[in-house]
Amino acid sequence: MAAEESGGACLADRIEQLFRIVRRPNGDPHSNEEVARACREASGESFSATYLWQLRTGRRDNPTKRHLEALARFFEVPVAYFFEDGQSERIAEELALLGALRDAGVREVALRAVTLSPDGLGTISDMIEAIARREREAGTSRSA
Known part of the structure; x- marks a missing residue:
């Protein structure tokens, strides 16, 4: 349980932040199904909307390398975003700026x-x- 609370929550927060900030061109958020479908196509592996919801909520915290690569590709961030605190903070700031520029x-x-x-x-x-x-x-x- 401790791993879920520390690492899982961190991963879940990072994924959730991508959903909050990276939007469709019309400003609508991406759906779990839309992202999962793109990740399935990119990774060639099973990747359901339910599994993505579990990652977003911290109920699962053990995605494969290919799953993370597919998520990174979809949201156009480096895979390091999910792991490196310094890299994540810098990317989060850039994403926040992009989100602000939508206004x-x-x-x-x-x-x-x-x-x-x-x-x-x-x-x-x-x-x-x-x-x-x-x-x-x-x-x-x-x-x-």
Whole structure:
């Protein structure tokens, strides 16, 4: 049981994070069946929607190397995402950024910022940090 609580939960969290952030082009989440079907085709092994649900919820924590490779291929992340904490954190940050860029308002600000000088970017960064700090203090941030 201890292995499920530590390693299983970590793997489950990482898989779940991929489902939360990596979406279809229209913004809808991928279904277990859709991902399992793609993984079956990629790995040539049995890979059911139920098995994927078990991995996502931590009820199973022992996928084969080929299963993880198929998941990594589907979500377009390196297989190391599932194992290496440093790599996982970096990839998770990149995925979070991609998720934020799906928001039209964030995307518009990012596209406008591309043309700014380093000084201009610094000023915008300072302003964003000041607003975020004020919202955290007031308890009105997006995550609140």
